Amino acid sequence: MKEIAKKLGVSVSTVSRALQDSPELHIETKRKIVEAAKEMNYRPNLLAQSLRSSRSKTLGVIVPEITSHFFASCISGIQDIATTRGYNVMICQSNESIAQEKANIQTLVSSQVDGLLISLSRQTNTYEHLYELYDREINFVLFDRVQEDIPVSKVTFNDVSGAYQVVKHLLENGSRRIVYVSGPEDLYISKKRKEGYLRALEEFGVAEDPSLIQITDLTLEGNLQVAKHILTMDHRPEAVFCMIDPVAVDVLTEWKKLGIRIPEDIALAGFTNNPSSAVVEPPLTTVAQPGYEMGKLAVSHLLDQLDGLASEDPISIVLDTTLVVRKSSLHFPVKK
Amino acid sequence: MKEIAKKLGVSVSTVSRALQDSPELHIETKRKIVEAAKEMNYRPNLLAQSLRSSRSKTLGVIVPEITSHFFASCISGIQDIATTRGYNVMICQSNESIAQEKANIQTLVSSQVDGLLISLSRQTNTYEHLYELYDREINFVLFDRVQEDIPVSKVTFNDVSGAYQVVKHLLENGSRRIVYVSGPEDLYISKKRKEGYLRALEEFGVAEDPSLIQITDLTLEGNLQVAKHILTMDHRPEAVFCMIDPVAVDVLTEWKKLGIRIPEDIALAGFTNNPSSAVVEPPLTTVAQPGYEMGKLAVSHLLDQLDGLASEDPISIVLDTTLVVRKSSLHFPVKK
DNA sequence: TTCGTAACAGCAGACGGTTGCAACCGATCA
DNA sequence: TGATCGGTTGCAACCGTCTGCTGTTACGAA
Numbered sequence: 001m002k003e004i005a006k007k008l009g010v011s012v013s014t015v016s017r018a019l020q021d022s023p024e025l026h027i028e029t030k031r032k033i034v035e036a037a038k039e040m041n042y043r044p045n046l047l048a049q050s051l052r053s054s055r056s057k058t059l060g061v062i063v064p065e066i067t068s069h070f071f072a073s074c075i076s077g078i079q080d081i082a083t084t085r086g087y088n089v090m091i092c093q094s095n096e097s098i099a100q101e102k103a104n105i106q107t108l109v110s111s112q113v114d115g116l117l118i119s120l121s122r123q124t125n126t127y128e129h130l131y132e133l134y135d136r137e138i139n140f141v142l143f144d145r146v147q148e149d150i151p152v153s154k155v156t157f158n159d160v161s162g163a164y165q166v167v168k169h170l171l172e173n174g175s176r177r178i179v180y181v182s183g184p185e186d187l188y189i190s191k192k193r194k195e196g197y198l199r200a201l202e203e204f205g206v207a208e209d210p211s212l213i214q215i216t217d218l219t220l221e222g223n224l225q226v227a228k229h230i231l232t233m234d235h236r237p238e239a240v241f242c243m244i245d246p247v248a249v250d251v252l253t254e255w256k257k258l259g260i261r262i263p264e265d266i267a268l269a270g271f272t273n274n275p276s277s278a279v280v281e282p283p284l285t286t287v288a289q290p291g292y293e294m295g296k297l298a299v300s301h302l303l304d305q306l307d308g309l310a311s312e313d314p315i316s317i318v319l320d321t322t323l324v325v326r327k328s329s330l331h332f333p334v335k336k
Numbered sequence: 337m338k339e340i341a342k343k344l345g346v347s348v349s350t351v352s353r354a355l356q357d358s359p360e361l362h363i364e365t366k367r368k369i370v371e372a373a374k375e376m377n378y379r380p381n382l383l384a385q386s387l388r389s390s391r392s393k394t395l396g397v398i399v400p401e402i403t404s405h406f407f408a409s410c411i412s413g414i415q416d417i418a419t420t421r422g423y424n425v426m427i428c429q430s431n432e433s434i435a436q437e438k439a440n441i442q443t444l445v446s447s448q449v450d451g452l453l454i455s456l457s458r459q460t461n462t463y464e465h466l467y468e469l470y471d472r473e474i475n476f477v478l479f480d481r482v483q484e485d486i487p488v489s490k491v492t493f494n495d496v497s498g499a500y501q502v503v504k505h506l507l508e509n510g511s512r513r514i515v516y517v518s519g520p521e522d523l524y525i526s527k528k529r530k531e532g533y534l535r536a537l538e539e540f541g542v543a544e545d546p547s548l549i550q551i552t553d554l555t556l557e558g559n560l561q562v563a564k565h566i567l568t569m570d571h572r573p574e575a576v577f578c579m580i581d582p583v584a585v586d587v588l589t590e591w592k593k594l595g596i597r598i599p600e601d602i603a604l605a606g607f608t609n610n611p612s613s614a615v616v617e618p619p620l621t622t623v624a625q626p627g628y629e630m631g632k633l634a635v636s637h638l639l640d641q642l643d644g645l646a647s648e649d650p651i652s653i654v655l656d657t658t659l660v661v662r663k664s665s666l667h668f669p670v671k672k
Numbered sequence: 673t674t675c676g677t678a679a680c681a682g683c684a685g686a687c688g689g690t691t692g693c694a695a696c697c698g699a700t701c702a
Numbered sequence: 703t704g705a706t707c708g709g710t711t712g713c714a715a716c717c718g719t720c721t722g723c724t725g726t727t728a729c730g731a732a
Contacts, residue, residue, distance in 0.1 A: 001689070011712045016690060026710060046446045047387045048688035051717050056383060058426075058447075066412050072403040079402070079429055088447060090394075091427045093415055110382045111394075111424060249615055279585055281617030337718070347682045352720060362680060384718035387687050 001044075004036050019044070050112065058088045059302065060108030060116045064096045064145065069274055070291045071119065074143065077295025078117060085303050087114070094121040102129045109138060115302045116140035117295075120147060122187060122218075139305050143298040145188060153305070153314040155298040159189055162287040162321035163196025166269050167241055169285070169323060171204045173331050175239035175267055179212045181226055181251070183243050193243050193271065212237060216247060223250035231260065239267035239331060245274040248284055252328070256281075267331035273324055285329035288322040340372050355380070386448065394424045395638065396444030396452045400432045400481065405610055406627045407455065410479065413631025414453060421639050423450070430457040438465045445474060451638045452476035453631075456483060458523060458554075475641050479634040481524060489641070489650040491634040495525055498623040498657035499532025502605050503577055505621070505659060507540045509667050511575035511603055515548045517562055517587070519579050529579050529607065548573060552583060559586035567596065575603035575667060581610040584620055588664070592617075603667035609660055621665035624658040 001019075005012045010029065017025050018033035019042075050056040059082055063071040075091060082089050090113060092104035101121045108116060116133070118140055127147050133140055134152060143155040170178050180197045182190045198208060214229065216222040227250065230240060242248035248270030252262060262268050262282055270277055273288035297317055304310035337355075341348045346365065353361050354369035355378075386392040395418055399407040411427060418425050426449060428440035437457045444452060452469070454476055463483050469476055470488060479491040506514050516533045518526045534544060550565065552558040563586065566576060578584035584606030588598060598604050598618055606613055609624035633653055640646035 012689080013691075013713080014711060016688095017711090020690085024710065029710085043442070043446050045387075045448060045688050047383055047392060047448045048717090049690080051381075051383045051387050051719095052688080052690055054717070066402070066415070067405060067408040069403060069405065069408075072405075072408050075427075076402050076429065079427075083428075088426055088443060089428075090424055091411075091415075092419075092425075093412065106379070107424060110379050112381060112383045253615065276612050276615050279589065279612050280615045348719080349683080349721075350681055352718095353681090356720085360680065365680080381718050384687090385720080387689090387717090388719050388721095390687070 001042065004033060004040060004042060007040075008032060008036055054112070056112045056114055057086060058090060058111070058113045059299065060104075060111070060113040061089055061091045062094055062101060062104045062108070062116065062118045063091070064094050064119060064121050066091065066093050070144075070272055070289065073291030074119070074295035074298075077292040077297075078299040079295075081296050081299045081303070087303065096121045096123055098123045098126070105129055105133065109133075109136075114139070115306050117143060117298050117302060119143050120145040122184070125186060139302060141298050141302045141305075143294055148188075151314050153301055153316065155294055155301070155317045155319065157289050157294070157321050158318050159192035159321075160196040160199065162271065162289070162323075163193035163241070164200045165196075165321070165323040166271065166285065166287050166329075167197045167200035168203070169325060170239040170241060170267060170269060170329060170331075171200060171206070173239075173267065173329060175237075175331060176204075176206055177209075177212065177235065177237040177239075178206075179214055179230055179237045179240040181214045181216055181223075181240060181242040181247055183216060183218050183247075185215060190243060197241060218244075218247065220250060223247050224254050227251040227254040228258075230266075231255070231258065237266065239269070239329070242268070242270045245270035245272045245277045245284065245286055248286070248328075249274075249276055249280055252280055252284065262328050263331045268328045277324075278326070280328075282328045283326035285326045286324050288324050290319065294319055337378070340369060340376060340378060343376075344368060344372055390448075392448045392450055393422060394426060394447070394449045395635065396440075396447070396449040397425055397427045398430055398437060398440045398444070398452065398454045399427070400430050400455060400457050402427065402429050406480075406608055406625065409627030410455070410631035410634075413628040413633075414635040415631075417632050417635045417639070423639065432457045432459055434459045434462070441465055441469065445469075445472075450475070451642050453479060453634050453638060455479050456481040458520070461522060475638060477634050477638045477641075479630055484524075487650050489637055489652065491630055491637070491653040491655065493625050493630070493657050494654050495528035495657075496532040496535065498607065498625070498659075499529035499577070500536045501532075501657070501659040502607065502621065502623050502665075503533045503536035504539070505661060506575040506577060506603060506605060506665060506667075507536060507542070509575075509603065509665060511573075511667060512540075512542055513545075513548065513571065513573040513575075514542075515550055515566055515573045515576040517550045517552055517559075517576060517578040517583055519552060519554050519583075521551060526579060533577060554580075554583065556586060559583050560590050563587040563590040564594075566602075567591070567594065573602065575605070575665070578604070578606045581606035581608045581613045581620065581622055584622070584664075585610075585612055585616055588616055588620065598664050599667045604664045613660075614662070616664075618664045619662035621662045622660050624660050626655065626658075630655055 001012055001015050005015045015033050018030045061078055066072060079089055090108060094101035094104055098121055101124060130150050141153045146154045146156055180194060182194060201208060214226045216226045248268055252268055270284050270286040273286045277284035277286045337348050337351050341351045351369050354366045397414055402408060415425055426444060430437035430440060434457055437460060466486050477489045482490045482492055516530060518530060537544060550562045552562045584604055588604055605621040607623045609622045613620035613622045
């Protein structure tokens with residue numbers, strides 16, 4: 001800018017105003033400046049602009065892991081909306097660690113992001129770092145992995161109804177002894193999906209059987225152990241609903257190795273609709289969660305807040321999931 | 337900082353020096369300032385620091401799409417190294433569009449990133465935007481999807497040898513008529529993998545047959561069309577090597593639907609080692625490309641350049657791939 | 673006593689922009 | 703003729719941090 005000013009014999013402030021298309025400049029001066037700027041390939045320094053305006057036009061995103069297809073979809077949605085609305089995005093992954101999550105927040109706050117989009121790590125069981133953001137009046141929105149008590153906006157899936165749908169589907173296909181393979185019990189989704197599972201059972205008059213609720217630590221070993229354990233149960237279950245697709249895929253692979261036929265010997269369903277679930281053999285019945293849409297909604301709401309388009313009061317957006325019926329659950333054919 | 341200074345009755349510069357642990361301050365003053373800073377929960381404004389130092393400690397990354405598992409892995413590697421070396425990362429996706437790619441570069445440059453890591457979009461066939469970066473002396477490293485002529489550092493996979501390995505494997509399993517399903521011919525990887533394919537054929541004394549090279553536009557429709565076309569060939573090929581896993585998965589799914597047995601009727605192999613390739617039935621033989629490692633190497637080299645640890649001269653890092661043999665290619669059992 | 677010096681702290685300017693306010697200009701009007 | 707006014711431009715301060723230089727003080731040595 002200084003160079004443009006020198007070249008044209010005007011002041012830096014005039015250049016600044018010309019580039020902002022300020023109405024109080026002589027039209028000819030403005031034209032000349034804009035032209036010179038183009039010619040000299042001038043690009044404003046966003047850092048300086050941000051410092052001056054104390055608005056960085058940058059958002060921070062924290063997800064447990066980028067390589068998960070679901071979170072990658074969310075990020076993609078966030079990116080697309082943020083870009084069209086003139087914001088940049090800084091992405092961090094917590095690697096499911098609360099310490100990393102805190103560090104990420106620090107970094108992003110120091111970087112003066114205008115707002116944050118956070119999906120909590122599995123390890124996160126204390127929430128001071130979030131309350132601190134709240135106290136500092138830093139805008140943020142929680143999505144997918146949320147903490148319910150914090151008074152900020154949240155975007156989640158209707159996990160209860162998703163689980164209800166899929167378990168109902170298993171029940172409608174004739175299964176009665178249905179296992180729920182849950183992740184660690186303190187996880188938000190473990191609880192919610194269990195709720196949907198129980199609701200469906202109740203609706204069909206099936207009594208809850210605690211031995212049918214199996215916990216895995218979500219590692220491959222944990223998943224395989226559960227897979228084997230289910231086969232050794234006294235009265236073999238007719239169907240298994242896994243909290244997330246990767247668990248279902250591990251179970252499916254293990255059972256195939258052991259010669260169990262799916263769905264003839266036992267029906268199987270997952271949750272998330274990962275790409276893998278469509279290509280395994282048999283294709284896996286699951287519940288689709290549109291991550292891209294979730295990202296879009298979360299970022300739209302955050303930006304509305306930042307731009308004063310949304311009320312200050314936190315809202316909770318609950319997205320519906322869609323049951324995706326594939327062969328793995330068709331134990332007894334549905335009547336058509 | 338101003339507040340700390342006021343509270344303790346010292347100047348802002350003294351505070352600044354104290355927080356940098358400058359040796360020319362009285363130790364007691366320093367202690368008091370650091371303490372006050374902690375108490376007041378002071379966080380430096382990275383924007384101001386960057387403006388002042390003209391080093392933003394931020395890197396820009398441009399990938400064709402975040403939701404691809406391979407690129408997500410790269411990003412993950414980039415993140416991990418960048419974080420440990422004190423850098424932030426801004427990620428953009430070009431959505432395989434050259435216009436978006438150019439826009440991303442503009443944004444990141446305006447944001448004063450210290451360097452860029454770029455994987456080119458499929459659409460990118462002109463390179464002025466990259467030469468402009470070069471002329472402006474902005475550090476950047478190309479990875480995976482590169483342009484060979486630009487004098488900057490690049491990290492790539494040895495596509496030729498990867499393709500060679502997998503085709504050799506197919507040949508060793510007795511196939512002679514082997515189809516190569518290529519993406520658009522101007523793509524870097526289309527060319528390189530074809531080279532490896534041809535080299536393997538030549539080594540086994542198999543003449544090149546142009547009708548065995550099939551082009552897909554990489555859409556689902558394109559892939560299915562090729563899948564069907566292959567089955568109608570006069571003299572049915574014994575094996576098919578697809579340029580990337582998603583194509584192979586589409587082909588596999590289609591063939592299964594048509595009752596073709598893999599590998600008994602025809603052997604199949606892909607490239608990339610996507611998560612899906614391990615879980616399809618039969619599991620897909622493919623070539624593993626460690627994306628995480630690639631990201632780590634690319635960013636390490638970029639940071640070395642920025643920190644003056646690497647020579648100015650561009651280098652080319654070529655990563656080896658690993659053949660992953662699974663059932664889909666075992667047309668005739670390998671002798672053990 | 674005087675001088676040099678080390679130890680410490682502050683002023684001011686810079687990074688690259690933005691903006692309130694003052695200043696200048698010629699023209700218009702009483 | 704002088705006051706006023708609208709149009710146009712520049713000065714200077716500011717955003718938060720860093721740092722070269724200067725100034726002050728106390729102390730020991732000459």
